[in-house]
Amino acid sequence: MIGITSYGAYVPRLRLSRAAAAQANAWANPGLLAQARGERSMANWDEDSLTMAVEAARDALAGRSTDGIGAIYFGSSTHPFADRQNAGLVAAALDLPESIGSCDLSGAQKAGTAALIAALDRVAAGGAGEALVVVGEHRRARPGSAQELQYGDAAAAFTIGGSAVIAEFLGGHSVSVDFVDHYRGTGQEFDYIWEERWLRDEAFQKWVPAAVNAALEKLGIDPGAIDHFVLAEPVAKLSALVAKRCGIAETVIADSLLGVVGHAGAAHAPLMLASVLQKAQPGQTIVVVGFGQGCDVLAFRTTATLGELPTRSGVAGSLKRRKEERNYPKFLSFNETVSLEKGLRGEANPQTALSAMYRNRRMLFGLVGGSCTKCGTAQFPPADICVNPSCHHQGPMQPYRFADEAAQIKTWSADWLTYTPDPPAHYGMVEFQRGGRFVADITDWDLGKVEVGQPVRMVFRVRGRDAQRGMVRYFWKAAPLAGAGEN
Template identity: 30%
Template sequence: MTGIRSYGIYLPGYQLERKSISRAWDFPKAPGTKSVANIDEDSITMAVEAGLDCLAGIDPKEIDGLYFASTTPPFSEKQNASLIAKVLDLRDDIQTADITTSTKCGTEALREAFNTVEAGNAKNILIVIADKRDAEIQTMDEFIYGDGAAAVLVSSDDAQCCAKIEGYHSITTLTTGPWRKEGDPHVNSFEIKHETMYGYMKSMTSVLAGLMKKYEINPDEVAKAIYYSPDPRSHGRILKAMKLSTKAAVDSMFMQISNTGSPLPFQMMYMAFEKCPSNATVLLAGYGDGADAFYLKTTDKIKDVVNSKTKSRKLFKEIKTIENYNTFLKNRLVIKGKEFFTRKASAVTIWRDSKSLLPFYGVKCNNCGYTTYPIMPTCLVCRSTDFEEVRLQRKGKIFTYTLDHLVAAEYVQTPVPRCVIDLEGGGRVLLDMTDCNPEDAAIDIEVGLTFRKVNEGGGSKNYYWKCRPIASKKKDKEVEA
């Protein structure tokens, strides 16, 4: 049996209320919020976070392949998947691939992973899906596009799978739009009503009807129908057109995170599985110049996997609100601050120290037990050369910190806390704090590590780890302008 062994989600730590957009451009008021990635986030960093969530409790060395799906890959000639695989500490002898250019790239990746595992060419393939699409400023698209990521682990281990993939059905359709050419800063459209009616509606109903006919699925048998939708109205029309029960409807989360693009169906799946019993029939579909639809059947393992995940309601509670629209524009680099100096980076150093920089390895001395970061040739305490490389924990407490006021061009919130962190399990590191108000920094508070873009020195994009406060029971303060 080939099925879904695990899954993960990542929602950025910020959101923008649509009323802030309305107020800025004198648009009609619109309810709800959209998810907003931080200035140091992109599709790679969000994919890493979703991948880490998916692999929680699973040995990364079990993974035989990684597929990265995104319409906004940071690199157009350099494989993004290989970088993500390195950060997640996967083996070197695995298959990797980037699947891009369509909002159904996530379901395309799922289809390829299913075929590969089903053919016996791999046992476990991790799919990470992420998008960070920019809407044209002062248009209605600003209300629609959100940021986020998801991950799915496809496996042949039927004893571990929470949902069996019974099969799929795909169609391809040439549509006018939406589209984004090379060099375009935002997505373009021909005519939204035309694209929705003759592109989305036609393709989605066709692929779902084809899947249900192929596997003889009656509408009343469907427990959950998960499918991409550009807006809530279209989502409801598909449900009605397919004669599915309202109980089968899955919230598209448009009012909370908006349309996140390619990861949206998998983020909806994360929410839907929370309410799925075992042996439930689930439909999963993605759209973009055609469509893919999958027939899933939940197993007795579904409750165990769901219980191991963070509940969706908690994810939404941890998101902070950006109150000022200008802060959002600065976040998207529409408004740029003064650059105080040009960042530099050494390609040789990044290559040489990649094991410390990306999967976050240090060394533990076998003589005195002290853990050193980064990887060093000798122990800093006893000078012994008898040590072993260990992957450090991504959680710790602040030992001390300082506030840096000289990086206004690189962060939305300043000053920036620079924190010395004592990690759980050993090791001390110096990291910037992100996704926070500066006053969040305090000695002895718990922080978690998060993978972020640090600069574009050397003409490339460079990544490293930062820290962020672990959400407490107290309500997080809203982000002030």
């Protein structure tokens, strides 16, 4: 039996109020007010598809070994790099062994389901004992557009394997149709979009239901026996059209999450699947449809093992970790769709030393320091000579990963002088309970709520962007743990 063995999800903490955004642009387009309901997820300035994918993967991998993972697939239409493997960087952030296969899937909104299929195929072919699938999307839209309200940022992750399966893969069916409801040319900032009526009438009333029907027939699944129908509809109510034409009950249509997350592009169908898995009972049938110039239809049946899976944050946990944002200009600035004054200090932009980055990749991306083989002191960064003043033992240290270690803020400040896209810059001495400390950026803070002794969780984030050279620099930051300032 091959199928899903674990899942995780991540939705950024910030949620843009659609009303706030619509009201800001209603002077030019009053029609936006019709969509001024609910909220959409909003990546912090230091989040992108890759950092969100890392968080989702950490959720999926929490408390379990990563030893069997032989491949990683990263599906997204908004990978930060066009030519530098994004999946490999995710693997490095997870400190997976380097002896794994890795692949980015992109180019359409169905890149998410394509990543799932690639992983399922690889495991089925014996190419990996287990494969990790991550999907993430950071969707930018033109200011004042309807898409700005409709899109969302999110990520999901799954492990695919042959033992301890929680959802058995029953099979799939794919069609490829050059149906262009929207597109984004290479080098273009934003999507170019055709009217919704075209999408609704020509795709969701014709070839999408045909593909779903073909899949159900091929797999011998009775539409009435489906417990969860997952279709990442680009706009509301399209799933119902498909369900109706396929004989699937309206009651089994999975929560689209559009009202609280928005549409997370290639990550959206997997995100909905992760959400369904968090609620599903053993023995249920799930049909997932990924849409985008064709569609992928995948069917799963949950197993008894699903009930034994340790609890995780998942979509529900991510949605609970929420902070409303009503500052529309801040949303624009975080998405770099407006260029706010940075000040002269914001001009500093050193080149990234790729060789130094490579030498220190486990430190920088895996947050791996050292543990002294003599006194056991955990320390960061790793060094040849132990930092403990009463030890100073010289010799190779045991690699020691800090990413999941409990930590707290030892000292801090909120700095209005230094450059950051989100002033004031918060940083401070972060101390790990089991040893080790370093001065780290603090992210996802609430102004006036940061304090000495506050527990934090280390998160993989964008440290800085070098727009001149197209480099995104990543490192780990400390995020205050849920509680302070959250609704």
